[in-house]
Amino acid sequence: MRRTDGTSEARGTGTEPGRPRTDKPALWLWSQYLLDAAAWVVAILLALVLRYELIVNDINAEGVVVFCAAAVVAQLFVGLSFALYRGRYSFGSFHEAKLLVIVTVIVSVLLVLISVAFFTVIEIPRSIGIIAFPFACIFLASTRYLKRMYVESKARPGENAQRTLIYGAGFLGNSLVSRMMQDPESPYFPVGLIDDDPAKKHLRLATVPVLGRLEDLPEVVARTRPSVLVIAFSDVEAATVRRVSDLVAGLNIKVLVLPPLREMLDAGSGLSDFREVAVEDLIGRRPVDIHADEVSGYITGRRVLVTGAGGSIGSELCRQLAGFHPAELIMLDRDETGLQTTQISLTGRGLLTGRDTVLADIRDADTLLNIFEDRRPEVVFHAAALKHVSLLEQYPEEAWKTNVQGTVNVLRAAAAAGVTNFVNISTDKAADPTSVLGHSKRVAEKVTAWHAASTGQKYVSVRFGNVIGSRGSMLPLFTEQIRSGGPVTVTDPEVTRFFMTIPEACQLVVQAGAIGRGGEVLILDMGEPVKILDVAQRMIAMSGKEVPIVFTGLRPGEKLHEDLVGVDENDSRPLHPKISHTPVAPLDPARLDLQEWKNRGSFTAVAQAGFPKTPQGRALS
Structure with a gap:
């Protein structure tokens, strides 16, 4: 399956979110260096103007040229030393921002040392390196941020992508939104998020806003007109799935869930491996952990x-x-x-x-x-x-x-x-x-x-x-009855099963x-225990069909509750x-005797009476 971050695990392209897609990555990196060099020149000029209080006639033009050249060379060597121009980090990321500050600090220190050592030659005040530092940081970060915004705007899903709501603005929801927005081939286009945390009321993830709580889902659906809702929780509780299913009933929205966390961590599985809600999700069964x-x-x-x-x-x-x-x-x-x-x-x-x-x-x-x-x-x-x-x-x-x-x-x-x-x-x-x-x-x-x-x-x-799913079990029977148009047969409205x-x-x-x-x-x-009637009703709702339910009554030997x-x-x-x-x-086993059972009448009657007894009068069960 194609991942929503635009990469293909089978092909191993190595493309990362935020990194420009190009056949010539070196061109992007060197163009970034030229922008950084220009940023230092602008930062130094601005620092000089502020230092001389806009009296530009006092500035030594030849010294400024030498000082700017030193800054450009220092940025190159320090940047290469820290792999800033070797593609180590995707641009605009927090990791690159931290590295950018470190590189800028070192370059600023070098400029201060140069201004101290060669002041009599270039006549550049010793404070210029310090004053230029914050401006350089802002300009270097701004070029990267603008470039990232440009790349991400080009990477948005196409017009044919399905409008998608995401329930959950946590880590998984953030990852899903980012990957959807960065892949032009993504089949999903996020139009909003739903989250029950009041602190996230005004939150935006990759420009996608949190539009309300789960109870506001019908109103949000009316505003955003989505065709898909993704529940962005791993190992989501069955009660949550049932609540979401009830809220979107009749709204013509397909509900998708993520696989359990252990499957997402397996090789070949990713955040894009959505699947439709299954009966297991509604019932809420989760495998026990084997030692x-x-x-x-x-x-x-x-x-x-x-x-x-x-x-x-x-x-x-x-x-x-x-x-x-x-x-x-x-x-x-x-x-x-x-x-x-x-x-x-x-x-x-x-x-x-x-x-x-x-x-x-x-x-x-x-x-x-x-x-x-x-x-x-x-x-x-x-x-x-x-x-x-x-x-x-x-x-x-x-x-x-x-x-x-x-x-x-x-x-x-x-x-x-x-x-x-x-x-x-x-x-x-x-x-x-x-x-x-x-x-x-x-x-x-x-x-x-x-x-x-x-x-x-x-x-x-x-x-x-x-x-669930075993041959002859109730759920495959319901599935076949729904497929054939019904009716779906339930023994009793109150019957429950594990x-x-x-x-x-x-x-x-x-x-x-x-x-x-x-x-x-x-x-x-x-x-x-789960009510069989609830399961039947939800399976019918998931099918999108109008199928009647018929109550047949408990059969001989059946319990209302197990x-x-x-x-x-x-x-x-x-x-x-x-x-x-x-x-x-x-x-x-030597005490088991079929003839004794037969001598006591029908097996159904014996079962209801409490099972056959041996000639000594001791019950066998």
């Missing part, structure tokens, strides 16, 4: 296996794990197309001929055991699962086969192969479960805790909420393997401020 040294310690150089590697979470997990350079990354899934897609994202090829992809079903215990004994993984991430609440309410036996028995199969194979780190991916629906999905994942957490106790290894579970991004979910999973203690469930602090931590669970955060640790009561 790379802890993570790499248990992944780097070890054999790592991921189940469900073809899914949304599994594939992103594989991509993140590959960055820690495991000795071998084994991707297991029963979906051959998903496996191929993940392999392509990692290697650029989808031949499916290597040992990195394994086609298998976690329901097949014997096959899993053979695979684990053959490949001998040391770290396992268990992402394979069935996850749709409504579908599993209709087919609860499938939840048993995959989420319960499939997890047991993976755990037994891992224990047999000597796996030291095992991370089971769970869901917030396992906290005080009311659905078949929630109960099946709750049992998976308990049998994982049992294997942690029996093996003495670090076997943990990770629990998080709705993952959200996180796919990268954030995978970061938590990887982090859990490093900081989790055997038998624990780790839970990410996902902030405040919980992250159950009523009987602890919420301690001993190692990471955003990750809770809670112990799980272990459950011996």
